[in-house]
Each structure stands twice: as C-alpha cells, then as structure tokens.
Amino acid sequence: xxxxxxxxxxxxxxxxxxxxxxxxxxxxxxxxxxxxxxxxxxxxxxxxxxxxxxxxxxxxxxxxxxxxxxxxxxxxxxxxxxxxxxxxxxxxxxxxxxxxxxxxxxxxxxxxxxxxxxxxxxxxxxxxxxxxxxxxxxxxxxxxxxxxxxxxxxxxxxxxxxxxxxxxxxxxxxxxxxxxxxxxxxxxxxxxxxxxxxxxxxxxxxxxxxxxxxxxxxxxxxxxxxxxxxxxxxxxxxxxxxxxxxxxxxxxxxxxxxxx
Amino acid sequence: xxxxxxxxxxxxxxxxxxxxxxxxxxxxxxxxxxxxxxxxxxxxxxxxxxxxxxxxxxxxxxxxxxxxxxxxxxxxxxxxxxxxxxxxxxxxxxxxxxxxxxxxxxxxxxxxxxxxxxxxxxxxxxxxxxxxxxxxxxxxxxxxxxxxxxxxxxxxxxxxxxxxxxxxxxxxxxxxxxxxxxxxxxxxxxxxxxxxxxxxxxxxxxxxxxxxxxxxxxxxxxxxxxxxxxxxxxxxxxxxxxxxxxxxxxxxxxxxxxxxxxxxxxxxxxxxxxxxxxxxxxxxxxxxxxxxxxxxxxxxxxxxxxxxxxxxxxxxxxxxxxxxxxxxxxxxxxxxxxxxxxxxxxxxxxxxxxxxxxxxxxxxxxxxxxxxxxx
Numbered sequence: 001x002x003x004x005x006x007x008x009x010x011x012x013x014x015x016x017x018x019x020x021x022x023x024x025x026x027x028x029x030x031x032x033x034x035x036x037x038x039x040x041x042x043x044x045x046x047x048x049x050x051x052x053x054x055x056x057x058x059x060x061x062x063x064x065x066x067x068x069x070x071x072x073x074x075x076x077x078x079x080x081x082x083x084x085x086x087x088x089x090x091x092x093x094x095x096x097x098x099x100x101x102x103x104x105x106x107x108x109x110x111x112x113x114x115x116x117x118x119x120x121x122x123x124x125x126x127x128x129x130x131x132x133x134x135x136x137x138x139x140x141x142x143x144x145x146x147x148x149x150x151x152x153x154x155x156x157x158x159x160x161x162x163x164x165x166x167x168x169x170x171x172x173x174x175x176x177x178x179x180x181x182x183x184x185x186x187x188x189x190x191x192x193x194x195x196x197x198x199x200x201x202x203x204x205x206x207x208x209x210x211x212x213x214x215x216x217x218x219x220x221x222x223x224x225x226x227x228x229x230x231x232x233x234x235x236x237x238x239x240x241x242x243x244x245x246x247x248x249x250x251x252x253x254x255x256x257x258x259x260x
Numbered sequence: 261x262x263x264x265x266x267x268x269x270x271x272x273x274x275x276x277x278x279x280x281x282x283x284x285x286x287x288x289x290x291x292x293x294x295x296x297x298x299x300x301x302x303x304x305x306x307x308x309x310x311x312x313x314x315x316x317x318x319x320x321x322x323x324x325x326x327x328x329x330x331x332x333x334x335x336x337x338x339x340x341x342x343x344x345x346x347x348x349x350x351x352x353x354x355x356x357x358x359x360x361x362x363x364x365x366x367x368x369x370x371x372x373x374x375x376x377x378x379x380x381x382x383x384x385x386x387x388x389x390x391x392x393x394x395x396x397x398x399x400x401x402x403x404x405x406x407x408x409x410x411x412x413x414x415x416x417x418x419x420x421x422x423x424x425x426x427x428x429x430x431x432x433x434x435x436x437x438x439x440x441x442x443x444x445x446x447x448x449x450x451x452x453x454x455x456x457x458x459x460x461x462x463x464x465x466x467x468x469x470x471x472x473x474x475x476x477x478x479x480x481x482x483x484x485x486x487x488x489x490x491x492x493x494x495x496x497x498x499x500x501x502x503x504x505x506x507x508x509x510x511x512x513x514x515x516x517x518x519x520x521x522x523x524x525x526x527x528x529x530x531x532x533x534x535x536x537x538x539x540x541x542x543x544x545x546x547x548x549x550x551x552x553x554x555x556x557x558x559x560x561x562x563x564x565x566x567x568x569x570x571x572x573x574x575x576x577x578x579x580x581x582x583x584x585x586x587x588x589x590x591x592x593x594x595x596x597x598x599x600x601x602x603x604x605x606x607x608x609x610x611x612x613x614x615x616x617x618x619x620x621x622x623x624x625x626x627x628x629x630x631x632x633x634x635x
Contacts, residue, residue, distance in 0.1 A: 010487055174593040179600030185573040188590055188597065195589075196582040199487070203582075 002033045004063055006051065007073025007109070008040045010199075016111045016138070017043070018198065019160065020073045023109070023136075025201055027071075037063070039078050051078050053088060057095035064102025072100075073109040074116065084117050090124035097127025105133045109160075110146065112139035119148070126150040136160050261366050261387070262302070263439065267619045269301035277304045278349050280372070288344035307349040318342025325394050336400045345371045353379045361630040364412070367541075368404065369395045377404050385629065386430075387412040389541040390421050392563070402426040409629055412436045412622065414542035417563045432628060436621035440547040440613050446528035455515055461493040462557075462588065463530035465523065465545045466537065468500035473536030473559060475503075480578075481534075482508050484585035490592055492531060497523070527552035532591045532598065534584075538562040547613055550574055550605030555598045557587045574605025 009021040021044075027034045037059065038045035039052070049059050056079035060070065076082060079092050093116075100106045108128075114120060121128065130151035137143060137159045146152060174188075181187055262277060269275040277299075281290035288309050296305045312318045321339040324331060331339060349372060353363065357380040365373040368388035377384050386408050390396055402425055405411055410432035413419040419435050452458070462481075468474040474496075481494050482505070495513045496502055502514040518526060527533060533549035535558040540546075543565050546556050556575035558565040560583075569575030578584040591598045611617075 174590045174597065177594050177597035179594075179597040183573075184597065184600060185569070185576070185604065188601070189576055192576060192578070192583050192586040192590065195586045196578075196580070199582045199585070 001068045001105075002066065003027050003035070003069045003071060004060075004067040004103075005034055005036045005071045005073075006038075006056070006060070007036075007071075007078065008038050008043050008075060009036055009045060010043070016073065016075065018195075019138070020071075020109065022198055022201065023071065023160075032069075035067070039075075052081065053079055053084075053092050054095045055079070056092070057099035060096070060099040061102060064099065067103060069105035069107070070100060070103040071107045071109065072096075073111075074114070075111065076115045078115075080116055082115070082117055086118060089116065089118060089121065093121045093125035093128050097125065097129075097131055100128065100131045106131055107134040107136060108132050109136045110138065110142065112137070112142050114142050114145060120146055121149060123150060132156065134158070261364075262299075263441075263615075264619070264622065265302045266300040267439070267615050268622065271619060271623070275302045277302050278352065278372075279304065279306055280309050280344070280346055280349070281306045282309050282344070294348075305349075305352065307346050307352065309344040309346055311344060312342045315342075325398070328394055328397075331398065333399065336398050339398070340371055340374050340400060343371065345375075350375050350379070357383075362626050368401055374400060374404055377408050381408045383629065384408040385410040385412055385432075385625070387414075387436075388418075388422065389414060390418050390425065391539040391541055392421055393539060396421070396425050402428075405429055410434070410625060412625065414438050415564045415567060417567045418541050421563075432625065434621060434625045436625060437613050437618050438542045438544065439615040439618040440544060440551060440609060442551060442610070442614065443524040446552055447525045448529035451522070451525035451529040455495075455513075457493070457495060457513065457529070459493050460491055460531050461495040461513065461529075462532045462534055462591070463526060463549075463554075464494065464496045464498075464534045464536065465518075465526065466498045466535075468496065468498055468502050471537075471539060473538060474500070476559075477534060477536035478505065478508060478512070480536075480581035480584045482511075483581040484588050485511060487582070487585045488589045488592070490585075490588050492588060492592065494534070495526070495530065497526060524548060524552055527554050530554050531595070532557050532588070535559065535562065535565050537565075540564045543568065546575070546605075547609045550602060550609050553599065553602050553606060555591060555602040556605060557584065557591070568608075572605050572608030574601050574603075574608055576601070 005020065005024045005027070007020045008017045009024065010017045024034050024036060035047070036043070036045035037047045037049060039048070039050065041048050051059060079096065080089060084092070129149040133156065135146055135152070135157045137146060137157060139159070143157060143159070146157060147154060177184070177188070265275045265277045280288070281292045281294050282288045283291040288311070290308045292306055294306050294308045296303060298304070317338065321331065321335060321342055325339060353376055357363070360380070360383065363376065363380060363384045364387060365376045365384060366387035366389060367373065368386060368390055373386060377386060386405060388405065388411060395401065405422060405426035406428035408430050410430050411422060413422060413433065413435045414437055416435055419433070422429050422433070464474070464477060466472050484490060493511050493513055495515060497515040497518040499517055502512070504512045504514065527549045530549070532555045533545060535543060535546055535556060537543070538559055538561045540562055541564060546558065546565055546568060549556055550572070556569060558569055558575055558577050560566050560577035560579045566577045569577055576587045576590070578587050
C-alpha cells in the first residue's frame with residue numbers, strides 16, 4: 001500500500017515527532033511504501049509544504065491519486081493554530097474531510113491535549129470524522145473528547161502513549177517525573193536507553209526511506225551541521241543559495257569541458 | 261596529593277612533599293626553581309627533572325606500548341626512563357628513608373613512583389590513579405604494585421583493575437577515595453554575567469584532548485542538538501585547544517583556563533556537567549558538579565564515573581550520541597527531576613568524599629602500616 005504520512009518527524013525533536021517517525025518506520029517494516037509530507041523544513045521528510053488551515057486539504061487533494069492511505073498527525077498549526085476562530089475551524093475541517101475522500105484509509109493522530117481549539121468540531125467536521133478509519137490518541141483522557149466528534153465511534157480509536165518506561169502513560173515525556181521517585185536514576189536511565197533504541201530504529205527507517213525514494217537522507221545529522229540560532233541572517237542565506245547552486249554549476253562546467 | 265599532604269599536616273603529622281620543577285606534564289621541562297619552601301604546614305622540596313638522552317628511542321618505545329606490544333624487561337626500564345627522570349629526588353629519598361615512617365607515591369606511571377618505590381618498599385604506599393590503558397599492563401607496573409607495602413585507590417573499579425593488573429597486589433591496600441573541598445557559596449548568576457553567557461548551557465571542564473574524549477563529545481553534542489532541537493550551548497573550560505568545528509561555532513563557548521576559585525560558579529551555572537572521559541580514576545569535576553547541585557551526564561564506557569553515577573543515583577550515562585541526546589532532552593524537559601538527581605549526587609559526595617572522611621581512611625591505613633599514626 002502507498003501511504004502518505006503528514007506531520008513533523010525529527011529533526012526537530014519532541015516526543016510527538018519521534019512517535020510519528022516510529023509509526024512511519026513500522027509501516028515501512030510492514031512492507032508499505034511511505035512518503036512523509038511535513039510543514040517543518042528541517043524535518044527529514046520527502047516533501048515540505050504549507051499545511052496550515054485549508055492548505056492542508058489542498059496539499060492532500062493534490063496527492064490523493066498517488067496514495068492508498070493517509071496518516072495525518074494533528075499538531076499545533078497543522079492544520080489549526082491555537083488562535084483559530086470557529087469559522088476557520090469549520091472551513092478547515094470541512095475541506096479536510098472532502099480532501100480525504102480520495103484516500104482508501106485515513107488515520108488521524110492526535111497528541112494531548114488535542115490541538116483543535118474550541119472542541120473537535122461541529123457539523124462541519126462530520127465528513128472528516130466519518131471518513132476517518134482510525135484515530136490514534138496520545139492520552140486516554142482525550143477519549144471522551146474525541147467521541148463527541150460527529151460520526152466518531154469508539155472501535156476506531158486506540159491509544160498510543162509511547163512514553164518512556166517508568167513515566168506515567170500519557171504524560172508528555174519527562175515532565176511526568178516529580179523527582180521524588182525512590183529509584184529516580186534507574187527510571188530515567190532505563191527510559192534513556194529505551195528512547196535511544198527507538199531513535200536508532202527511526203534513524204534506520206529514515207535511511208531506508210531515503211534509499212528507496214532516492215532522496216538524500218543523512219544518517220549522521222551532525223554531517224549537515226546543527227541549525228544556527230539566528231536563522232535568516234544574510235551570511236546564512238548566502239550559504240544556502242551557494243549550496244543550492246553548487247550542483248547545477250558543476251553540471252554546467254562538466255558539460256562545457258566535455259564539449260568540443 | 262598536595263591537599264592530602266596539607267590535610268595530614270593539619271592533623272599533626274610531619275609531612276614532606278617531594279615533587280619536580282616541571283609545570284607541564286607534556287614537556288617535563290624545569291619551570292619552577294629547585295629548592296625547599298614551606299606551604300600550609302608542609303615542607304615542599306622541588307627537584308629538577310632530567311630529560312631522556314634519546315627522544316627517538318623513547319618515542320619508538322612509546323608507540324609500541326600504545327600498540328599493546330610486549331616489551332622485555334630492559335625495554336620497559338628504557339620506556340620509564342624515556343619520559344623524565346628525577347635522580348636528585350631519588351637520592352634525597354635514599355638519604356632520608358630511615359627517618360620516614362611511610363612514603364606515599366603517586367601516580368603509577370612515572371619514574372618518580374617506579375624508582376621511588378624501590379627505596380624502602382616495606383614502608384611505601386602507592387596511590388596509583390590507575391586507568392585501564394596500555395601503560396597499566398606493563399610488568400614493571402605489576403611488580404611495583406606487588407612489591408610495596410600498600411596501595412590506596414580512589415574507587416572500587418580502580419581497586420578491581422589493580423587486582424587484574426597485579427595478581428600479587430600488596431596486601432595492605434584500601435579504597436580511600438579522594439576529597440573535594442565544599443565551597444561556602446556559589447554565584448551562578450555572577451558567573452553567567454562575567455562571561456557573557458545569556459543562554460542555558462551544559463559544561464565540559466577538563467583538558468581538551470583526544471584522551472579525554474573531547475572531540476567525541478563535540479561530535480555527539482552536535483548530533484544531539486540537531487536531533488532534539490536542544491536549547492543548550494556547550495561551554496568548555498580547561499587547558500588545550502578546543503578546536504571547535506565551524507558548524508558548531510555558534511553553539512560552543514570556550515572560556516579557556518579558569519582560575520580555581522571561579523570553577524565552582526561554572527558548575528553551579530551549568531544545566532548539566534558532561535564527562536566524556538573514559539580514563540578517570542576518580543573524576544573530581546563530577547564531584548564538584550554534584551556539590552554545586554548540577555546533574556552529571558557521563559560516557560558509559562568510563563568505568564569509574566559510571567560506578568559513581570550508579571552508586572550515588574545522581575548521574576546518567578550514555579553509550580552513544582543517541583543516548584546523550586536523550587539525556588540532554590531529559591535535562592531540558594524535566595529540570596525539576598534533573599535537579600533531584602543532582603541532589604542525590606551532592607549527598608553522595610558529602611557522605612564519601614569530604615576531607616574528613618578521606619583523611620580518616622588514609623590515617624587508618626597508615627596506622628596499620630607503622631603501628632599507629634603519630635599525632
């Protein structure tokens with residue numbers, strides 16, 4: 001099956017990004033062809049694009065014919081920012097429902113708290129939640145809220161906490177630790193090992209994805225250098241432009257050298 | 261050693277401290293004047309070093325040791341002589357050995373210890389500061405640790421390593437540890453202000469050289485920063501050139517050498533101390549960080565530091581850059597829990613590594629050797 005995964009995968013980091021990358025890696029392991037579309041240009045995705053508001057629906061509609069299934073990870077700003085008003089929410093979710101008609105299977109992944117301001121949607125979102133074949137929640141506490149969505153049924157919902165060992169399920173990463181645990185060091189150390197093991201799998205899957213798609217996927221993120229803090233400085237922009245121009249320039253030079 | 265000497269002197273023992281005129285353990289050239297002076301109740305005697313006759317032979321032997329090749333007895337002696345020698349110190353010991361109840365020599369791999377241990381082995385204690393490195397497995401080291409009266413170790417892993425290196429290890433040996441002075445107060449805000457550090461940072465304090473894992477740390481830190489979008493800079497202080505790669509230049513701050521009274525504030529200001537060295541016999545910086553309430557993140561291959569982290573419950577270890585990234589993500593995401601870890605480290609240092617505790621252990625060992633310490 002050809003699967004389009006929409007959301008942020010590392011880098012940058014963050015537990016939701018790592019969980020989405022792990023889910024993509026599982027799909028690859030299961031033999032599916034996976035392509036990742038991310039709103040974050042730093043994300044190790046196959047494609048990047050503007051995914052805020054109705055733009056998400058447009059991007060999905062453009063790709064629907066090439067894919068059998070879609071996995072859409074809702075994130076702050078994807079597609080709704082925390083300040084989105086009721087009308088924006090209605091238009092965005094309605095458009096999304098229509099765009100997802102083009103996919104055979106649709107999975108929506110929702111971190112906790114669910115990043116849809118003002119509730120999971122009214123009548124306008126019926127198409128979306130009816131069309132969705134599966135919803136993956138990060139926290140079981142959000143179950144009641146998602147079941148309020150029109151057309152949603154409990155058998156289509158599952159919970160994937162994916163937290164580190166010893167951390168209460170559903171707590172956002174390390175913040176579940178209070179510091180009063182008797183075996184605090186053992187808990188954290190075990191979680192470090194477990195998370196790193198998962199990172200290893202994700203990295204391996206990312207390399208595999210890159211190899212299959214023919215896209216360059218650096219195995220060593222250090223090879224590309226860390227992101228500069230002050231993005232957008234003139235020297236940084238010049239460096240990026242030069243990096244982009246290098247390959248075409250070399251091609252041109254080799255053509256000129258090869259010509260009589 | 262100098263602090264231990266002063267501590268023993270303060271407890272009423274008559275202590276002489278014999279040392280070289282060298283300042284750098286790379287060149288061993290005589291930079292301090294030879295002579296005698298009194299410091300903190302201790303008589304300090306400096307002796308001039310003598311360089312090896314043939315640096316070429318010494319360099320060849322050094323390469324063979326590093327490759328793990330076996331040297332014969334004559335070659336091992338030549339290797340010991342190839343770094344530096346202190347014949348005047350040896351002669352002084354020979355002349356005064358009968359007046360001394362005990363001779364304490366440290367560390368294990370230098371001429372002063374290997375030769376000094378032969379003057380009065382029945383009254384000599386070696387404090388080897390042993391690492392699992394090629395030098396440790398030379399026969400001359402094994403015989404030194406076996407022929408003396410006793411040995412003092414800084415940690416249990418070092419003690420266990422000594423048994424492997426020297427199966428006939430001197431019977432009167434003990435894990436005495438090392439002591440760390442407890443600062444009266446810390447000034448993290450002042451430190452940040454004095455050095456222009458506006459962003460949160462993790463600290464590496466130590467020699468910036470291959471043997472201490474500095475370059476490995478730079479690569480791992482770079483990877484971790486990218487993978488986890490971390491808010492930390494890496495601040496470093498110590499001797500040696502930091503040689504920061506261009507790609508990391510805006511995330512690594514090199515403060516160079518910091519004076520001793522400034523270091524505690526650096527530990528207190530850091531979000532975590534990174535210890536990438538795999539060859540530590542004690543790791544004073546780890547103890548100083550814990551005292552300052554700062555959690556420790558160490559290379560898991562460093563047996564001694566990993567042992568401290570596990571025994572204290574105050575530090576984390578990493579096996580590779582992915583685990584380092586997760587450790588740093590923990591410090592960034594859960595500062596309260598990270599602080600609780602550091603607090604366990606502080607309690608551990610106060611329980612085991614204050615001067616009072618360590619000097620008690622040294623005196624007990626010396627008492628067993630000479631039939632009661634003089635006081």
